Amino acid sequence: MEEVKLLGFWVSPFSLRVEMALKLKGIEYEFIEAQRPIKKCPNIIKYNPIYKKVPVFLHNGNPIPESLVILEYIDENWKDGTSLLPKDPYQRAIARFWAKFIDEKCLPEILKLCYDSNYEVKVKAIGELQELLKLLENEMMKDNNKIFFGGENKVGYMEIVSILITYWLGVMQEALGVDILNKKEFPNICGWADKVISFSFMKENLPPREKLLAIYKEYAQPLVPPNNELSHTHK
């Protein structure tokens, strides 16, 4: 018998990426909620000592951290059934390129936006994120490569990788009262996000919006100008 476990946290889009991949492939697994604070969870320290983060995938006791690495592993190890990545090598490369872009470029700005307590850092992160989203918007406008939906009208690698942008970001910006990703400036990303979220697979697996929003309202650092700015405004 194979032992498939996921050490995760329901608030994490990276943890959900892995759950979605397992569900798309029809792989049974046990979900283990990491103890908080996650950096101090004994299982996390044991299985992901380098990053001390969720998700950690455990296959027959062998740990794999990092959601994008896990998705590749799942796709390679269970070759039968739905393929997560597109089949064509060039489409696969382009999908990997954009996944890296989301995690390496967009994510650090999103983290600053949410958790940094410095007002100026947050404002700068908003600007950076808007610039990055413009690059994605332009790519989606042409979408020569049909990376979104892999040219097919179904949920695949890009759709599950992108939940950070297509679902979480909207919740975060509502929690913080900021307007970054909107239909006027980003019609293609928003149109795609609407389409992704309307899939029954997504509806069944995304956490309820209100529940997620409540968490971000509680834990995100609010965007408040520094005191001197406030007093200046009040004069």
Add this chain to the structure above:
Amino acid sequence: MEEVKLLGFWVSPFSLRVEMALKLKGIEYEFIEAQRPIKKCPNIIKYNPIYKKVPVFLHNGNPIPESLVILEYIDENWKDGTSLLPKDPYQRAIARFWAKFIDEKCLPEILKLCYDSNYEVKVKAIGELQELLKLLENEMMKDNNKIFFGGENKVGYMEIVSILITYWLGVMQEALGVDILNKKEFPNICGWADKVISFSFMKENLPPREKLLAIYKEYAQPLVPPNNELSHTHK
């Protein structure tokens, strides 16, 4: 006829990763040296508008940026002959994990060490890099997963990905007069680096050390304490 081109720069270890992959696979290619400054090279702007960096791989006119994405593409598209990544899915995952670690964690610190002009930023980067290298050193000490040499005594994915650490870093630290990666503190990494560099494939393909050193001596920002520190020392 297939058209295989690489838009690169001989000083870049990321560009050389791709050349090494092509050579290990026995794929003929045309190397096109990017014009400098690279961010203004018309070919770079055309084919890698998101990052404006080398390398860019061009296969039958289709561009792929990002060296790790290119290596995956080359390994998938030319399946015959030497495989770059290990064959076992778990070993592949671990190799990808450490490749990501080198590029996402070590590289930003190495860039600060080399090109940031602020003394404190550079000193902090040295400390961060030492902590990161300790994590790699510990992993190599156990090497349960046999990721290094993929359990085989030959050059593969991890060896070509790691040239940033096993070759470039030594050159950079000599150019800057700093001592980060040394045999006393990092016997496993240094031992592995010595072994990697002793392969004839590496000797034939790495740029001559003196030539690389001269470039870094010219372009790296020296590590000089701020004026007040200097004057304090001279008192």
